[in-house]
Amino acid sequence: MGTNANSFWDVLLWSFWFFIWIAALMVWFRCLMDLFGDHSLNGWAKAGWVILMIFVPWLGALIYLIARGRGMAERQMAEIARRQAAQQDYIKQVAGEGAAPAAQIADAKALLDSGAINQTEFDSLKAKALA
Known part of the structure; x- marks a missing residue:
C-alpha cells in the first residue's frame, strides 16, 4: 500500500510541474508575440x-513582463480596437450603408428586374434609401 501512495503523490507532483511548465511556455510565447507585434521598437x-x-x-520572459507588461495590455487593447473598427467598416461596406440613395435605388431596381424581389419590397427599399 505504501508504493501506491508514493505513486499517487509522484503523479500529483509530476502533474503540478507539467502544469507549471505549460504555463511558463505560454507566457514565453505571449512575450515573443508581443515583441514582434510592437511597431514602436526598433530592430x-x-x-x-x-x-x-x-x-x-524564463528569466528573460520575467524581465520582459516587468519592463513592458503594462505596454503589452495597451498594445493588445489597441489591436482589438483596430480590428473592431476594420470589422465595422467591412460590415458597412458589405451592407451598402453610406452608399448614395441613387445607388441603393438602382441596386433595388436591378433586383426587381431580375425577379429577386417584388414591387412591395422594391418600394420598401426605395423608401429606406430616401429616408
Missing part, C-alpha cells in the same frame, strides 16, 4: 530582447 531592441529570451528564457 536592435527586438534583437536584444530575443537574445535574452532565447539564452535565458
Whole structure:
C-alpha cells in the first residue's frame, strides 16, 4: 500500500510541474508575440530582447513582463480596437450603408428586374434609401 501512495503523490507532483511548465511556455510565447507585434521598437531592441529570451528564457520572459507588461495590455487593447473598427467598416461596406440613395435605388431596381424581389419590397427599399 505504501508504493501506491508514493505513486499517487509522484503523479500529483509530476502533474503540478507539467502544469507549471505549460504555463511558463505560454507566457514565453505571449512575450515573443508581443515583441514582434510592437511597431514602436526598433530592430536592435527586438534583437536584444530575443537574445535574452532565447539564452535565458524564463528569466528573460520575467524581465520582459516587468519592463513592458503594462505596454503589452495597451498594445493588445489597441489591436482589438483596430480590428473592431476594420470589422465595422467591412460590415458597412458589405451592407451598402453610406452608399448614395441613387445607388441603393438602382441596386433595388436591378433586383426587381431580375425577379429577386417584388414591387412591395422594391418600394420598401426605395423608401429606406430616401429616408
